[in-house]
Amino acid sequence: MLAAAEIKPALVQNENHPFFHWDDFQEYAAKENVQIESWYPLGGRGFTQNYFNNAKLKPIAESYGKTVPQILLRWQVQKGFIAVPGSSNPEHIKESYDIFNFVLADKDMSTINDMQTGHGNFNMRF
Numbered sequence: 067m068l069a070a071a072e073i074k075p076a077l078v079q080n081e082n083h084p085f086f087h088w089d090d091f092q093e094y095a096a097k098e099n100v101q102i103e104s105w106y107p108l109g110g111r112g113f114t115q116n117y118f119n120n121a122k123l124k125p126i127a128e129s130y131g132k133t134v135p136q137i138l139l140r141w142q143v144q145k146g147f148i149a150v151p152g153s154s155n156p157e158h159i160k161e162s163y164d165i166f167n168f169v170l171a172d173k174d175m176s177t178i179n180d181m182q183t184g185h186g187n188f189n190m191r192f
């Protein structure tokens with residue numbers, strides 16, 4: 067697309083969450099100055115409960131006094147991604163905004179990065 071487009075895309079939206087991230091594409095987008103917006107930042111409807119109950123994420127969330135969804139969203143913003151979680155629950159929406167008053171330590175970011183499975187829930191990679 068970059069070779070053909072007259073106007074360079076400013077942003078691309080791909081499935082992107084701790085359990086599925088394309089590191090090579092993230093590096094490429096950063097090099098090309100194209101912003102990544104995370105498609106399904108919490109893993110997507112129908113999959114979130116597996117992640118919210120993850121045995122490694124729960125103690126991390128407890129150590130910051132946050133919920134697992136907040137930890138997942140904080141990972142997104144610390145990685146430099148735009149994350150717009152879907153919710154129809156006012157309490158969840160409020161909670162999702164409350165992620166700008168703490169910072170995940172490098173060791174926790176690494177633990178969360180390493181949860182990569184290589185398998186997307188809505189895999190569209192060719």
Ligand SMILES: NC(=O)c1ccc[n+]([C@@H]2O[C@H](COP(=O)([O-])OP(=O)(O)OC[C@H]3O[C@@H](n4cnc5c(N)ncnc54)[C@H](OP(=O)(O)O)[C@@H]3O)[C@@H](O)[C@H]2O)c1
Pocket residue numbers: 079104105106107108109110111112114135136149150151152153154155157158159161162
């Ligand atoms: N470009 C496209 O074609 C396309 C298509 C689909 C989706 N998207 C994008 O993907 C994003 C969202 O997709 P999505 O809603 O399917 O997936 P998601 O954001 O990964 O997950 C949404 C799920 O998480 C729950 N949730 C959200 N915040 C929560 C919180 N703080 N605590 C607990 N649960 C929480 C929601 O339940 P509750 O409602 O109960 O809170 C919902 O079940 C949007 O940015 C949307 O634009 C893009």
